[in-house]
Amino acid sequence: MRKLWRQFSRAVTAINTLTGYLSGVLIVICSGVLVFEVVVRYWLNWPTDWEIEMSIMLLIVATFMSAAFTQASRGHVGIEVLDSLLSERANRWRGVVGDILSMAFCLFIAWHAWKFFHEAWADGKMSNTAWAPKLWPAYLFMALGMTMLSLQMLVQLGDQHLHAHREDEE
Incomplete structure (x- = not known):
């Protein structure tokens, strides 16, 4: 069972690492799109209608798909002042309870995403702008990102549990 868990943990971490780096690439592409917009509007006087919305879509994808990568390194905001005030055991429980509550929240958001x-896929919903892109890709990446964030939290909880049992056995 532990071997299966380790394989699952490695797979989730590998996927989240890959999507974290790809999110960085998307941010660079987004920057390029915005620079293109500024150049063509300012110097060439071309009307533009897709660049801002494309940038928003790219940033949505980058934000949600990098969340699990950030969680893997515990890069999200934490309350570090409590670390020094509480005992090691209390901090461990605070971390577990915080991870469980965070995972529940992320699962709730993932479910709705x-x-x-x-709904966007089935109804063919589109943005109400001149470019009018389909909305399902943004919702898909929101859902995938929150699902992977939830899985990353599950992996961290499971790894903590296995680590605690190893310490008890020694």
Whole structure:
């Protein structure tokens, strides 16, 4: 069972690392799109209608798909002042309870993002702008990102549990 868990943990971490780096690439592409917009509007006087919305879509994808990568390194905001005030055991429990509550929240958001994705896909919903892109890709990446964030939290909780049992056995 532990071997299966380690394989699952490695797979989730590998996927989240890959999507974290790809999110960085998307941010660079987004910057290029915005620079293009400024150049063509300012110097060439071309009207533009897709660049801002494309940038928003790219940033949505980058934000949600990098969340699990950030969680893997515990890069999200934490309350570090409590670390020095509480005992090691209390901090461990605070971390577990915080991870469980965070995972529950992320699962709630993921569930609703999957519903939004399905609705946008089934109904063919589009943005109400001149470019009018389909909305399902943004909802898909929101749902995938929150699902992977939830899985990353599950992996961290499971790894903590296995680590605690190893310490008890020694």
